[in-house]
Amino acid sequence: MELLRGMRDRLDKYVDINSEICVNMSTMGSAVYDFCCFGIDKEGKLSDDRYMIFYNQLVSPADEIRFVLGSNSSEFRIQLAKLPMSIDKLVFTVSIDGNGTMGQITKHNFQLSQNNVTEMEMELLGTDFNMEKAIISVELYRKDGWRIAAAAKGFNGGLSALLKSFGGEEISSSVSDTNCISASQKQESKTEDELTQKVMGKISLSKDKVNLEKHVVNLSKCIVDLGKKSGVALGSTKARVVVVLDYSGSMSRLYLQGTVQHTINRLVPLGLTFDDNGSIDIYLFQNDFIKLTDLTLSNYENYVRDIILTSGYRMGGTSYAPVLRAIIEGKICQRTGFLGFNTEIKTENAIVNDKETTFILFITDGENCDREETNRIIKKSSDMNVFIQFIGIGNEKFKYLKSLDEMSGRIRDNTGFAKMEDLDKADDKELYTNVLDQFAKWLKGLQ
Numbered sequence: 001m002e003l004l005r006g007m008r009d010r011l012d013k014y015v016d017i018n019s020e021i022c023v024n025m026s027t028m029g030s031a032v033y034d035f036c037c038f039g040i041d042k043e044g045k046l047s048d049d050r051y052m053i054f055y056n057q058l059v060s061p062a063d064e065i066r067f068v069l070g071s072n073s074s075e076f077r078i079q080l081a082k083l084p085m086s087i088d089k090l091v092f093t094v095s096i097d098g099n100g101t102m103g104q105i106t107k108h109n110f111q112l113s114q115n116n117v118t119e120m121e122m123e124l125l126g127t128d129f130n131m132e133k134a135i136i137s138v139e140l141y142r143k144d145g146w147r148i149a150a151a152a153k154g155f156n157g158g159l160s161a162l163l164k165s166f167g168g169e170e171i172s173s174s175v176s177d178t179n180c181i182s183a184s185q186k187q188e189s190k191t192e193d194e195l196t197q198k199v200m201g202k203i204s205l206s207k208d209k210v211n212l213e214k215h216v217v218n219l220s221k222c223i224v225d226l227g228k229k230s231g232v233a234l235g236s237t238k239a240r241v242v243v244v245l246d247y248s249g250s251m252s253r254l255y256l257q258g259t260v261q262h263t264i265n266r267l268v269p270l271g272l273t274f275d276d277n278g279s280i281d282i283y284l285f286q287n288d289f290i291k292l293t294d295l296t297l298s299n300y301e302n303y304v305r306d307i308i309l310t311s312g313y314r315m316g317g318t319s320y321a322p323v324l325r326a327i328i329e330g331k332i333c334q335r336t337g338f339l340g341f342n343t344e345i346k347t348e349n350a351i352v353n354d355k356e357t358t359f360i361l362f363i364t365d366g367e368n369c370d371r372e373e374t375n376r377i378i379k380k381s382s383d384m385n386v387f388i389q390f391i392g393i394g395n396e397k398f399k400y401l402k403s404l405d406e407m408s409g410r411i412r413d414n415t416g417f418a419k420m421e422d423l424d425k426a427d428d429k430e431l432y433t434n435v436l437d438q439f440a441k442w443l444k445g446l447q
Contacts, residue, residue, distance in 0.1 A: 003110070003122035003138070005152035010145060011080075014119040015112070017146050018081045022113045025094055025137060026073035029105035029126070032097040034159050034206055035074035037065060038166050039087040045167035051087055052168065054159070055210045065090075069210050080146055089141040091151075091166075095134035095159040097206060102129035102154055110137050112148070122150055129154045134162055195220040195235045199272045208297055212268060218428035219269045222436065230440040237443060239274045239357040240281070243267060243295070244323055245308075246364040247284040249315045250394075254365075254423070261304040263423050266431060267361070268300045274359065281351060284308065286316030289323035318366040321373035324388070327360060328352045328381045357443075358386040361435060365394040367401075374400075375407065382410035387442045389416045389435060393423055414442060 001014065015021050027033040039051025039060065046052055050061045053076065058067045064082040068075040076092070094108060102108075105126040112120040122138065129135070132154030139149045155162060199216045203209050220235070227234035245251075245260065254260050271280040280295040282303075290313045295303060325331070330350035352358045368374060378388070392398040401417045416438030420426055426434075 001120050003120050003148075003150040003152075005124075005128075005150055007148075007150045009148055011140065011148050012145055015114045019114065020077055020079050022111075023076040023078060023092060023138070024074065024111040024113065025092060025109065026070070027094050027105055027108045027135075028072070029100065031100035031104070032204065032206055033072050034095050034097045035067075035069070036093045036095070036159060036162070037067070037076050037078075038091040038093065038162070039065070039083070040089050040091060040166055041086055042088045044089075046163070047167070048086065049168055052163070055206050056213050058210070069207060071207070078140075080140070089139055091139050092137045093134055093155070093159075093162055094137060095155075095157075095162060097158075098204065102126065102132045102135055105129070108135055108137065110150075112138075120148065122152065124152055128152070132156055133158045136162075191235065192217075192220045192224050195223060195273070199269060202272050202278055203297065205297075211265065211301070215266050215428055216269045216272070219273060219432050222429060222432040223273070226433070226436055226440045230444045232440050232443045234436070234440050234443070235273075237274060237357070238276060239359040240351065241271050241275050242281040242283070242327060242351060242358060242360045244283045244285060244289075244327075244360060244362040246318065246366065247286045247313065247315050248318045248364075248366055250365055252315060254393075255304055255308065258304075259424050260308075261302075263363075263431075264295065264300060264303050266428060268295065268297070270361075270435070271295065272297075283323050283327070284311070284313055285319070285323040286314075287319045287322070288316075289326060291326075318364065318368050319370045320362070320364070320368040321370045321377055324360075324362075324374065324377045324381075326350070327358075328377055328384065328386065352381065352384050352386045354385055356385070359439060360386065360388045361391065362388055363391045363393065365392070366396055367398065371400055378404070378407065378415060379409050382412055382414050384414075387414050387416070387439050389418070389439055391434060392417065392419045394421060412442075412445060416442070 011017055025035050034055060036052065036054040038046055039048070041047045053060055053065045053067045055069055059065070062082055064079050066077040078090070096102070103126050108124040110122040111118050124135070134155040134157060136151045136153050136155055139151050141147055141149065196217050199220065200209065200213065203212060223234045267280065272278045278296065282292045282295050284290050284292060290311060292311060293299065293307055299307065326348065328350055331348040390401050392401055398417070398419065404415045404417060405413070418434035420434055
């Protein structure tokens with residue numbers, strides 16, 4: 001059935017309301033669009049913010065509503081019979097993320113289906129709107145059962161304004177259950193929220209918000225906790241983030257099965273948090289090394305497939321020194337011409353410098369075969385503005401990396417080591433704590 005603006009009808013004439021239904025919305029235009037389902041009470045208010053289902057909250061408390069985000073499209077899978085009686089209406093909206101108005105869209109489509117069969121649909125055009133920033137598309141509401149209303153009206157404001165219109169508040173300006181939270185806890189939560197919002201503000205695309213939000217929230221909490229323990233304003237720290245990945249033969253399984261890609265996804269927020277450019281320098285190493293394209297929001301999703309596995313770099317042994325030397329000291333390349341004449345010497349500058357802190361995250365699954373040269377480089381770097389965090393993965397004992405704490409001849413200890421047997425099983429808290437705990441302590445020693 002074709003829905004027209006203002007139409008109302010009983011829902012059970014078209015679908016079995018005791019079985020799952022699907023609501024699909026899509027919007028065509030030059031902007032990025034955010035889709036949302038508000039579960040509101042009889043007063044028209046969002047009295048339980050767990051029923052605001054959007055890119056930042058994909059599932060309702062009892063799995064009554066599930067959200068699947070597409071490219072300027074969305075799918076809400078809904079089980080009306082499971083919704084609590086406190087939820088009186090579901091309001092489906094689309095808002096512009098950024099500049100533009102709904103009068104500029106090509107069209108907006110709404111479909112309601114069950115068992116992959118479309119039962120109701122509506123199409124709206126840009127000419128149906130003017131300067132509005134959002135559309136209230138369709139409402140499902142209780143009245144002697146469940147009914148549908150084709151609201152099809154514009155709204156003067158974006159997602160935040162919609163939220164406020166239903167009586168809700170943005171996360172950054174609220175703390176739940178304030179009567180039960182102490183002043184210090186309120187401030188800590190506010191700091192976490194502010195850090196989260198600051199990082200999320202650097203992410204423009206909705207799909208990236210969905211992919212990274214959870215990791216950003218968990219990283220922000222970890223940063224606040226570690227900052228509190230160390231006495232360092234870790235959340236205000238600026239550093240160039242460098243990730244060095246082991247590319248020895250024993251790592252092949254982790255690249256092919258997705259472990260490295262999953263880890264890379266969780267490292268993206270580090271660059272967004274600490275680096276002004278929001279990017280991460282990436283190196284692969286075996287007996288030598290290669291520097292790859294920087295990790296950014298534009299390439300992180302398939303970084304292993306599109307960049308690492310197509311680089312032509314082959315797996316080999318395990319030497320730490322060449323890549324550390326290039327990052328800390330730079331690299332001298334000698335190129336000899338025909339018959340040995342016209343030798344050209346070229347220097348590639350080091351990343352480490354006095355102007356900014358460099359944070360190196362070095363991930364390996366094996367012991368190195370060049371300990372003497374690695375020792376020399378680490379000792380030389382000990383009075384530089386650089387910290388090296390080694391993460392040992394797998395079943396290796398890592399005697400050498402453990403011995404770094406006892407290394408003599410350093411001006412200060414600028415290395416850390418943490419053992420993580422299985423990166424896939426480690427949650428965000430474990431990963432981020434292992435990555436940043438000793439870095440925070442090193443920063444404290446510089447004060």
